[in-house]
Amino acid sequence: MHLRSAHRSLLVVGSVALDDIDGPFGLHRDLLGGSASFIARAASYFTRNVSVVGVIGDDFPQRHVDELTALGVDVSGIERTPGETFHWVGRYAPDLATRETLETRLGVFASFQPRLGDAHCDAELVLLGNIDPVLQHDVLSQCRAPALVAADTMNLWIDIKRDELCRTLARVHTLMLNDEEARLLAGEHNLRRAAAHILTLGPSSLIIKRGDAGALLFHGGGVFAAPAMPLADVKDPTGAGDSFAGGLMGYLAYAGDLSPSTIRTAMIMGSVMGSFAVEQFSVDGLRDLTTARIQQRFDELAELAHFERVRL
Numbered sequence: 239m240h241l242r243s244a245h246r247s248l249l250v251v252g253s254v255a256l257d258d259i260d261g262p263f264g265l266h267r268d269l270l271g272g273s274a275s276f277i278a279r280a281a282s283y284f285t286r287n288v289s290v291v292g293v294i295g296d297d298f299p300q301r302h303v304d305e306l307t308a309l310g311v312d313v314s315g316i317e318r319t320p321g322e323t324f325h326w327v328g329r330y331a332p333d334l335a336t337r338e339t340l341e342t343r344l345g346v347f348a349s350f351q352p353r354l355g356d357a358h359c360d361a362e363l364v365l366l367g368n369i370d371p372v373l374q375h376d377v378l379s380q381c382r383a384p385a386l387v388a389a390d391t392m393n394l395w396i397d398i399k400r401d402e403l404c405r406t407l408a409r410v411h412t413l414m415l416n417d418e419e420a421r422l423l424a425g426e427h428n429l430r431r432a433a434a435h436i437l438t439l440g441p442s443s444l445i446i447k448r449g450d451a452g453a454l455l456f457h458g459g460g461v462f463a464a465p466a467m468p469l470a471d472v473k474d475p476t477g478a479g480d481s482f483a484g485g486l487m488g489y490l491a492y493a494g495d496l497s498p499s500t501i502r503t504a505m506i507m508g509s510v511m512g513s514f515a516v517e518q519f520s521v522d523g524l525r526d527l528t529t530a531r532i533q534q535r536f537d538e539l540a541e542l543a544h545f546e547r548v549r550l
């Protein structure tokens with residue numbers, strides 16, 4: 239694997255946030271968070287061609303933006319406007335498997351109107367991180383001819399902006415959701431049936447993220463399962479799904495094709511990056527990774543899922 243050579247362009251739109259996270263490891267305030275923060279970092283290991291569109295307030299530390307620049311990410315689409323940065327407050331249960339949102343302060347996101355630069359409009363791959371589906375749609379309307387549009391969303395938008403979300407989904411190729419969100423969107427508990435229903439809403443493929451149970455890809459009548467790495471130390475699951483999405487889309491940008499086998503490999507790369515993210519708070523698990531470490535964990539996952547076909 240030779241990472242970061244010439245690649246397809248990846249445009250990331252999402253939240254850039256400050257998070258307060260409570261849970262079995264105590265309360266941590268003002269951590270760097272937001273869908274775009276995790277996605278861009280995870281993708282930056284695979285391609286030098288990542289751009290972020292988002293908004294921050296005047297309380298957002300400039301060092302977080304500078305770090306993205308140092309990773310080769312184009313931050314020209316991150317607007318700083320007067321007001322408070324998007325702030326999310328969440329609490330994890332002792333087993334880290336479930337979390338509740340205690341507070342969501344939209345801050346500068348409330349009046350954000352994404353304006354894409356000329357180069358951003360030509361992005362070949364577009365990843366709409368979890369933000370208001372109206373903003374996701376605004377962004378898509380400005381994109382010229384992306385080869386792949388992937389989107390993430392969450393229960394909040396399914397609950398309060400279902401119609402707007404469906405309007406966005408009609409223009410999305412790949413939707414990524416967790417299992418509870420898939421059930422909520424489809425109104426169906428069984429995941430296979432829920433997936434079949436969601437695939438009638440527009441997307442041609444659906445990725446259902448299931449935390450430490452891995453992720454499922456539904457497409458063209460088939461299903462592919464990517465395992466999650468069994469980890470000895472999990473500190474903060476925040477951003478696992480976004481890091482998965484960043485690894486997946488970053489790898490697709492790197493690989494340069496969208497064949498079914500490349501997409502399967504990209505699912506595993508997503509799982510690899512998600513596994514690094516949860517080992518530390520905020521984006522710390524995604525800091526200072528090397529190609530060798532990414533390769534090693536990729537190989538471990540390949541080994542974990544490998545089995546011989548036998549004939550009975």
Ligand code: AMP
Binds near residue numbers: 476481
């Ligand atoms: P994940 O754990 O992958 O679902 O992503 C968690 C990140 O999503 C956190 O860093 C939050 O800042 C961000 N987030 C939470 N709620 C929202 C929301 N309503 N809109 C946008 N981003 C959000």
